Amino acid sequence: MLRKVVGAAMLAALTLASTAATAQTVPESEVGAVGQPAGSAAPVRGFVDAHSHLMSHEAFGGSLICGRPFDPDGIDHALVDCADHRPNGELAWFENFTRHGTPVGTHDPVGWPTFKDWPAHDSLTHQQAYHKWIERAWRGGLRVMVNDLVANRQLCEIYPLRRNGCDEMATLRLEARRTFELQDHIDAQSGGPGQGWFRVVKSPAEARQVIAAGKLAVVLGVETSEPFGCRQTLGIPHCTKAQIDRGLDEMHALGVRSMFVCHKYDNALCGVRFDSGTTGVIVNLGNFLSSGRFWNARTCTGPQHDNTIEAAGALPPQLARWLPHGVGLPVYPPAPHCNPKGLTSLGAHMVQGMMRRGMMIEIDHMSVKAAGQTLDLLESAGYPGVISSHSWADPGYLRRVYRLGGMVTAYGSPAPSFTAGWQATKPFRDEFGRPGYGYGLDANGMGPLPGPRPGSAVTYPFTSLDGAVTLDRQRTGERVWDVNTDGVAHYGLVPDWIEDMRRYAGDQLAQDMLAGAEAYLKSWEGAELRSRT
Numbered sequence: 043m044l045r046k047v048v049g050a051a052m053l054a055a056l057t058l059a060s061t062a063a064t065a066q067t068v069p070e071s072e073v074g075a076v077g078q079p080a081g082s083a084a085p086v087r088g089f090v091d092a093h094s095h096l097m098s099h100e101a102f103g104g105s106l107i108c109g110r111p112f113d114p115d116g117i118d119h120a121l122v123d124c125a126d127h128r129p130n131g132e133l134a135w136f137e138n139f140t141r142h143g144t145p146v147g148t149h150d151p152v153g154w155p156t157f158k159d160w161p162a163h164d165s166l167t168h169q170q171a172y173h174k175w176i177e178r179a180w181r182g183g184l185r186v187m188v189n190d191l192v193a194n195r196q197l198c199e200i201y202p203l204r205r206n207g208c209d210e211m212a213t214l215r216l217e218a219r220r221t222f223e224l225q226d227h228i229d230a231q232s233g234g235p236g237q238g239w240f241r242v243v244k245s246p247a248e249a250r251q252v253i254a255a256g257k258l259a260v261v262l263g264v265e266t267s268e269p270f271g272c273r274q275t276l277g278i279p280h281c282t283k284a285q286i287d288r289g290l291d292e293m294h295a296l297g298v299r300s301m302f303v304c305h306k307y308d309n310a311l312c313g314v315r316f317d318s319g320t321t322g323v324i325v326n327l328g329n330f331l332s333s334g335r336f337w338n339a340r341t342c343t344g345p346q347h348d349n350t351i352e353a354a355g356a357l358p359p360q361l362a363r364w365l366p367h368g369v370g371l372p373v374y375p376p377a378p379h380c381n382p383k384g385l386t387s388l389g390a391h392m393v394q395g396m397m398r399r400g401m402m403i404e405i406d407h408m409s410v411k412a413a414g415q416t417l418d419l420l421e422s423a424g425y426p427g428v429i430s431s432h433s434w435a436d437p438g439y440l441r442r443v444y445r446l447g448g449m450v451t452a453y454g455s456p457a458p459s460f461t462a463g464w465q466a467t468k469p470f471r472d473e474f475g476r477p478g479y480g481y482g483l484d485a486n487g488m489g490p491l492p493g494p495r496p497g498s499a500v501t502y503p504f505t506s507l508d509g510a511v512t513l514d515r516q517r518t519g520e521r522v523w524d525v526n527t528d529g530v531a532h533y534g535l536v537p538d539w540i541e542d543m544r545r546y547a548g549d550q551l552a553q554d555m556l557a558g559a560e561a562y563l564k565s566w567e568g569a570e571l572r573s574r575t
Contacts, residue, residue, distance in 0.1 A: 068116040069154070071174040071518040074534070075181040077511035081256040087508055088185030088253070089540070090558040092300075092451040093263075093406075093431035093482030094533075096171050096189045096224065097217035102197045103204025106136065107486060108160075109153060109169030111176070112227050117518075121169060123151035123160070126203055131159075135360050136201065137167040140488065143320050145358040155519025163491040163529040170485045173224060173240070174518070175534030180239055180258040182506045182513055182537025185559040186249060188300055188431070190263040191217040192487070195273075196307065196328035200364060210266050211289070218262060218296045225260075244297050246566040253559070261566075263300035264293060265404070267332065272310040272388065276334045279310030283391045290395045299566070300402035300429070303389055304412070307332040311392055312412035313383025315434055316349045321488075326351070326371065327361055336372045339379040346410040346436040347378035384411035385419075393419050400573035402427045402566060405443070406434030417442050427569025429562075432482030437466065444470040449565045451480035451558070454530065454539070456495040457546035464551055471554075478561025479554040485533050493529040498542050500525050506537060507544065507552050513537055 082088060099107040105124060113120035127134040131149035138147035141164055149159040153168075160168035176187075191214045198208035206213065221242060228238035239257045243249040249259035267273075270289030272281040293301065304312040307329040316337055317325045330336045339351055351374050357365070385393070385408075393416055396403050403420065405413045405428060413435055420428050426447030430440060433453035440450050444467075452463040464479050471477055483491065502524070503514040516523045516534045523531055525538035544552040 069519070070117055071172065072516065073174055073178045073181065074516035075178050075511050075513045077181065077506075079181055079183075079256045080508070080510050081254045082185065083254050084250060084560070085557070086185055086250065086253050086560040086563060087556045088559045089183045089536075089555055090186040090451060090480035090562040091184060091483050091536075092186075092188045092429060092449065092480055092562060093190055093265075093487075094171065094187060094485040095192045095265075095487045096176075096485075097220045098192050098486040099169065100206060100216050100220060101193050101213050103201055103208060104206035105203040106167060106197070106201050107169065108167055109172075111169065111171050112173045112224050114227065117172070117174075118154045121153040121157075121172060123153055124167070124203075127151045134167070135358055137165065139324075139358055140166045140320060145360065155521075157519060157521040161532045163493045163531050166488040166490070170491065171533045172518075173228060175516075175532045176258075177239065178513070178516060178534035179536040181511045183508055183540065183556070184258060184536065185253050186259050186261065186562050188261045188263045189221055190265040190300070190487075191221075191298070192264075193217075193266045194306060194328070195268055196332045197324075200328065200331070200361065202360070210268050211270065214264060214266060214293070215296070218298070221260070221262065242297060244299065246563045246570060249563055249566075261300060262296065262298045263402070263404075264298050265302045265305050265407075267305040267307045268309055269301070269303070269311070269392075274308065274310040274333050279386070279388055281310055281388065283388065286388065286392050287395060290392070290399060294399050294401070298401075300404065301396060302404040302407055303385075303392055303416070305407050308335075308337070308381070308383050309333075310386060311389035312385045312416075313381040313409035315407055315409050315413075316351050316379060316381065318349045318352050322349075322351060323357065323371065324361065327357070327364060331364060338382055339374045340382055341375045342378040342380040344380075346380075346414070346438045348381050348409055348436075350377040350379050381409035381411065383409060385415040390415070390419060397423055397425050397427070397569075398573055400427065400570040402429050402569060404429055404431060405439065406430050406432055408435070410436050410439075413439055417446075420446055423572070425569065425572050426565055427572070429565065432484050433463065440467055441470050444474045444476050447474075447476070447565055447568050449478075449480070449562050451482045451562075453489070454481050454483040454492045456492050456529070457498075457543045458495070460492070460543060461547040461551060464547070464554065468554075476561060477554060478557035478559075479551075480558035480562065483530070483533070483536065491530040492539050494525070494527055495529075495542060495546075498526045500538055500542050500545065504538075504541050507540065507556055
């Protein structure tokens, strides 16, 4: 008997030692949150992020976004810099150009465990959505997240390093697969299939079930410049209505329920809302390489207008080599600028096809002409499944979105500007009885996240807005993050950013944010209902 007891004790000790050794060999980030989100039946209380990119590390050839949201071998394999950023970042010309406006610069390429220089709110090529950071946001109040699968053939071809092909549809399929792999990875860490907090959903009813169980509902979306191969060359389309129908069927079968018609370049479906600044220079070059033409801009005469195309500086050599000999960037007329290209007949066919499938239709990135024509179609059909997810639609159209029963979420920015957007749209929510506001953080979307706010004084620890979870400063490896000094350096700091906005703008904003997930689900439910009638 004694021998059996001793043997059992030795076995237990060896098991504990083995478990400890395994834990030591597979490091992990802390979450910095104590408490479990409570299940939320209708009406759902929690935040909605209607626009982020969890898998964009597979886009643009797979070598432009550094790091990935998970790795089976651990965080030290997931959060690593790109090979061309070593040894000191001076060869990271795209990172330097988008972050500082010049291809010249340096940074510390070491990620885990020191994270000296990245992730940062203004670093556009480093991973911002590691799964433990997303977990912290979920524990802090996030209930619905739209993961936009993203691709850009021209940017892929421009960037000299790649491990993936540049076909946009193949990239979207890969990113969808990676999203389900992330779900499986979190399941494995949580006790087995179906046990994890990260759940991809394909209907608003399924989303409500997931949220009621205290988990995060993840919706698949698509943001790409040439959906279904619908590019154009000198105005000639490369796709047909049958091709669009097959593409929509495939995306719907993958689980996609939200989609853009056009993104960065004029395509065979619609004209785009221009980019400004340094990014605009790169995107305009891509428009030329994609369609054979630079953006065409006219001085607007009406109340709505597209973003201003700013005077271009010198292109870095890595980009200038793509211009044919003797061709330079165009000079544009005085602002405000409007894209004369609107919604084509093929684009209208796609919008109608999305309505038949009960999908959420994105009007962001459409030219004001295309967005107005799209809203005309939706109003004729009484279709509420429309969204402006990250502040890329003319504000003059937002009342029409709310009148349809659609949703508006704003691009992530520091408290003063985000609050101003919330206040500007509040009269529409009041008019149409549509409470609920959200954000489109655009994480991993090559745009800056909210920076630190002068005067920010979030005190740690603090309690999530729903009162269920206590959050302290988030630690990953040796780095401890603080929203007061770091801003939203990565996705895990979203609850801290919202706490800063609550302190800045008061409880009314906080309550509207907590109603955001419910507002999104109602618009989606309306789209599904209308598609069946």
